[in-house]
Amino acid sequence: MAKSGVFEGDPTTVVKAVELKKELQKMVRAIVDEDDVNLEALDRAQQMLLALRELKLKKTASLKLHNHHYDHEMASGTVPEEFKCPLSKELMRDPVIIATGQTYDKPFIQKWLKAGNRTCPLTQQVLSHTILTPNHLIREMITQWCKNHGIKLPDSVSYINEEGLTGADRDHFLSLLGKMSLTLSEQKEAAKELRLLTKRMPSFRALFGESLDAIPQLLSPLSQSKCESEVHPDLQEDVITTLLNLSIHDNNKKLVAETPTVIPLLIDALKTGTIETRSNAAAALFTLSALDSNKALIGKSGVFKPLIDLLDEGHPLAMKDVASAIFNLCIIHENKVRAVRDGAVRVILKKIMNRLHVDELLSILAMLSTNQRAIEEMGELEAVPCLLSIIRETSCDRNKENCIAILYTICFSDRSKWKLMREEESTYRTISQLAQNGTSRAKRKASGILERLNRAVRDEDVDIFYQGVAQKCTGWLLLNLRNDKFVKVKNTVAVAYHSLKWSPVVFAPSTKVYCDTAILSPYATAAVSRTTTTTTTTLSSPSATAASHDPQSYLHQAVAMNKETHAFG
Structure with a gap:
């Protein structure tokens, strides 16, 4: 192990410092190597630096002497x-x-x-x-x-260490767990005390990890109830909150999540009980989902529907805990799919449109925007005007960045939203201003949208030009197909119709010119047999493979031919 330097003095602090440094090293490497780093990554790195600073400032002496x-x-x-x-x-x-x-x-x-x-x-x-x-x-x-030296040295059992536990404390802990299988009044009394002890003393949280039976004993009043109505709401609240407290202890996270009864009981608590019970159940899921292995385990348990329902209810006490749990869980791809399937996009957008917890919910929406179904739903639910208005209104760089990142994905997935973006840009210059003044990631996304919109305008101008030419060309062809003088033109157009089955004929991108198939059809059969003997044609004969044809090349040849014969009528 590397030297801990200023972190010497407390083995737990040393271990935490080493782990933080490793994680920070990975995060910094990702930030340096990745072109498209978002603010969440930078914030996470900042949090790790602050945690290291706290460890450095922490007193190395965990023993509190009384002399x-x-x-x-x-x-x-x-x-x-x-x-x-x-x-x-x-x-x-x-x-x-x-x-x-x-x-x-x-x-x-x-x-x-x-x-x-x-x-x-x-x-x-x-x-x-x-x-x-x-x-x-x-x-x-x-x-x-x-x-x-006249110094009184306390006995080893009388001074206070960070663990703060004596043999009597352990015996009391075991007696409280034993009461969880007794009468309701004893269960309530024990659960309330365990809740307070695990809140105030981290050492009691660690005790739950020392025995495989401790967590099942804690949950036994809830898991043994035949139906939800049998569970006393105060007892449920105290047990779930105790579960939250002991989940905070890093060494407990895996054990807690993998205890078979834990996640089902947390899901039940999301649906029933006091609002504090439901909120603390969401907070426990958030805490447990810090481990990637737990994210997958929790996600496949059916947790998203009750989380999203609780978010939809919008109780102020629960909103942040629920949003945090959904965000953490959706870091892995399979959970994004589950969240979208269970209606997360609709509920989140509704809250954002009402300007409720915009910061947290925009982060989730940006994360879900990598899912194609989520993008489709955002388009259907009129997300574009909402996101553009937030960019105009907010002073928060993170919110602007999340909005423009979502709009970027929509822009490249749904061309039907280009008009809205163009109108916004024409009226407020919202996107171009962000391209000039946003974060580095926001600038890249905004510039990408502007480039795509400008390219679309150029393409539409070309389409309009070719549409006019194509209409004139088609009119000329249909007029002269009735004239035997242009039999070779008829042959070529008929072969094109027969081999490509042009009905309609596509002359230019996004432009469909509908030909009169009643006129072309009579020539098709005869033209096929004559194509091999035709030595000179006004238009080039199509190749044998339909996939190799470029309809636009026929148009250019027709335009060139027209200059030598007639003007378009």
Whole structure:
């Protein structure tokens, strides 16, 4: 493990710092390598930097001593180095020896090992075992030194460490779990206390991860009820909130999500109970979905319909938790498909149009816009005017960026929306202003839309020109097909009709010129037999394969031929 530097002192802090650095390294590499980085990635990197800063500023001493003189001695740095724990940099109270022969303070090396480390923090040697042997000699020397300096050293069980748990605490925890299978009043009392303990003391959250039976015991009053009406609403609220609290602990996330009864009970809680129960169930799903493996597990459980229904209800207490859960889950592709299928686009757009929780919901909509069905629904639900108006109204760069990213996808997927975008640009210059003043990603998306719209205008101008020429050319051909003087022209047009089955004939992009098939048809059969003997034709004979024909080339030849014969009538 790399040196932790300023993060030395608390093994849990060391592990968190290393993990944060690894994640930050990946994020920075992605930001540097990716051309189309969105603001969420930058915000995530910023959050990781802030978390590292918090760890750096955190006091390395997790042990709170109750003696002022001892604090003074520690601050002055007079404690002999051999009496300090290599992890905490504090005077050891319960020195123990590990397999490599190094001495550490017991609670700190226990936390190091509990975090999954199987090496010596100082030497990085792999430990042959994790047995901790008391170092009585160092303990006696520390005690004597404290006496000589007038410092009172608390017993190892009386000082407060970050875990904050004693044997009595563990016994109380087990007794509370035992009450979850007793009478309703005892269940309610135990659930309420577990809720408070897991809220105030992170160490109690960790206890749930030490036993495979703890979570099923907690949930037993809910899972054993035959129907939802049998569950007392207060009991349900306390149990679900306790589940949320213990899910916050990183080491619990996988265990909680993979406990068979958890996700079904969270889905039930989304549908029933108090609004706080429903909101906390959504928050628990959000917390659990931090792990990618949990995202897939939760997504395929049928969670999106109740989440979207709760979002549709629009209760202020639940909106942010529900939106956060949907956003986290939709990071993986298969969950986007599920969310769109269960009606997320309609509900989210309705809320955005009413200007409710626009920030969170726009982020979800932008994420869903990579799904083709979602884009089709946005077009049907008049998303374009709404998104353009938000760009005009908002001062939030992230919202502008999300809006223009969605519009970019719509622009390249649904040409029927070009007119709306052109009208907006003509009236307000909304897109061009964002192309000049937006974030780097917003500028790219806005410029891409403008380029596509301008190219479409040029194509339409060409289409209009060819449509006029084609109409004149078709009129001339139909007029002269009745004249035997132009039999060879008839042959060629008839062969074209026969081989390409032009009905209608396509002369130019987006322009369909309908020919009188009643006039062309009589010539088709005869023309096929004569084509092989025709040595000179006014128009080039079509090739044998219909797929190789370019209808526009016939038009150009007809125009050239006309210059030598007649003017278009």
